[in-house]
Amino acid sequence: MNTPLLGDVVPDFTQNSTEGPIHFHDWIGDSWCVLFSHPADFTPVCTTELGRVAKLKPEFDKRGVKVIGLSVDGLENHGKWGDDILETQGTAVNFPMLADVDHKVSDLYGMIHPKANAKLTVRSVFVIDNNKVLRASFTYPPSTGRNFDEILRLIDSLQLTDAYKVATPVDWRDG
Template sequence: MTLKLGDIAPDFTQDTTEGPIHFHDWADGKWVVLFSHPKDFTPVCTTELGTVARLKPEFDRRGVKVIGLSVDPVENHAKWAADIAETQGTAPNFPMIGDTDLKVSKLYGMLPADTAGGSDGRTAANNATVRNVFIIAPDKTIKLILVYPMTTGRNFDEILRVIDSMQLTAAHKVATPADWNQGQDVIIVPAVSDEDAKSLFPAGWTTHKPYLRTTKQPG
């Protein structure tokens, strides 16, 4: 199965470092970031998990639930957490899925559906495609999919920036331009007529082209 933007995020029940979860119930109508790892005790992923742990208050402030995944057993995750705390200064403070039967990896298209067996004996090399980020909206639709190579650490400040943009779009009829950051001007979506824009954006806007109108960030 190839997941696309707008698809409903596949549901699953799986063990985590905070106990078994039923994913859709756990999400509880919140924004969710699911990010995955091909193997425990891998170097780049160690730095990523420490970074997300440090940024957890920023995700909380946005009402976003964070959950990690690695194909190894939950008991291995607990041992890895000690290494992460030692080397990165902060242990994971969010649930980590143990995907030993590869069920979630297959559901989310990170491994082929016909992959045989479980996590035992598999290596980071043959799980290399299990380095993804999924941002899931409160209606359970997938809003972003990113796939990273093994050697490139993920930029979680960028993940937060994307969430800011998506949440702004969800609340107002705007899009965000290239390199946008909080507080900067936004784009009025083309579906909004100038007449409707008068009530939606009473402070006015600048028309650069009929299809490109910018205004101050709402809210």
């Protein structure tokens, strides 16, 4: 199982998405990126997570961060699931979802943990800076949803400490 380490340039790939083929490093461009995986489409926790990320997208945009999701489900499932997310979460998915049916990306990023499930991705999060360097990563078990407000707080801290010679203490928030 490969997993990029903090400070590594993240692996590049080309994969199909709900917005067409994604050439990852080209797609990131000069932006920051949050790449996150979820175990399966149409599952309750994943549905709430994608709805939350869609609602927070303006916050990611303000920070110059592109968001991209991934599961091993296909494009057809992603499309149908988008309708379900709109109905149940009150928001449309407004970022690309990778269809990693061949496990190409999930293998590159170590998103499949055989002790959890040999066929589905765990809840991974990769925070990648504008130089395509991994700045933070999280792995959550399938049973636990992520806190995307914390991920935004982390990005605020990383961007601040890149700009100034400071460190942020426990529970720090911008402002």
